[in-house]
Each structure stands twice: as structure tokens, then as C-alpha cells.
Amino acid sequence: MIYIIMGVSGCGKSTLGAFLSEKLGWPLHEGDNFHPQANIEKMARGEALTDQDRMPWLLTLHEVIERERCSGSDAFVVCSALKRFYRQILLYGSRALTSSSSLDQEIPLSTPPDIFFLFLYGDYDLIHQRMVARKGHYMKADMLRSQFEVLEPPLDEENVLPLNxxxxxADMATEVENHYISLGNRQIQGQ
Structure with a gap:
């Protein structure tokens, strides 16, 4: 199983990912570590990334996801994945790009059953407070509004587990563990 931990900046994706990775012993791939340097510099200046800025990053994360899937491993990937189109690129790589002539056009591809999005959601004020308090991160708190404006919450057919x-x-981690166990039981019953 691959769990992609998604949501706006400052919602706790990395914290939850590290907690789950340590608890379950699964590898954790932190999406921020895969950004090209130009993207990091742009965000550090307080400039929002464009879809074109994100493409190489999303395609690299797709490769990471595919490598884990092909190895049969369970893993966590942390990525904001704010738009449905971004999530399609994570799942299908360049095939998602060729399925659509426009970045805004929806791609009618379903989510593979061995990939789930863990959608961390919450109140703007709470997340903003967290961002102001954190130190040493290139994503500035004043960019949070743009993240909320871009966010397209995932739909049920995208294999999503929403986490408030x-x-x-600990409560969120327990819900993820129970979800994973229930999926294993469903697969056994389906055989």
C-alpha cells in the first residue's frame, strides 16, 4: 500500500508521515526533498509555484511511487497534491499529461486500489498559527492563503481517507492503521 499524505502547507503532513513511518517501519519519501532548487528559491521569496514549476517535481514523485509499488513495499509519500490534476500526475506520470490538452481539464482515470490519499484538512487559522510557529522552512506563512485558494479537496473515487x-x-495514526488493516481484510475476503 502506498499512502500519499496530502494537504496545504503547515497541516502536518511531514509530522504525520514521520510518526507513521517510525511506528510501522515503512519508508517515508518527503516530497519537499524532491523539489528542484529553483522551486525552493521561488517559494522562499514568497512566490507561488506555477503548474509548470511543479511538473518536474510531480513526475519525480510519480517515479518514487512507481518504484515502491513495483517492489511490493508499503510506503508513505508526502506531497501537497492540492489539485486533482497534480494527483493524476502522481498516479500516472506523463500519461496524465498526454490525456489532457489543458492543465485544467479533468482526466478520467481512476485511482489504483493500492494507493490512498491521506487528506489532512483543517481550519485556516489553526494551520496559519502552526506555520508562523515553525522555524527553518522555506514555505512562508503568508503563502497559505494561495494554497487554500488552489486546493481541490479529493473526492471519494480518488481513494481518500480524510483526517481532521x-x-x-496518535488518533490520526490509529485511523490510518485501522484503514490499512481493513483493506487487508477486504482483500482476503475478496479472494
Missing amino acids: IARTL
């Missing part, structure tokens, strides 16, 4: 960030880290 007002809950404790």
Missing part, C-alpha cells in the same frame, strides 16, 4: 488535523497525531 484538530485531532491528535
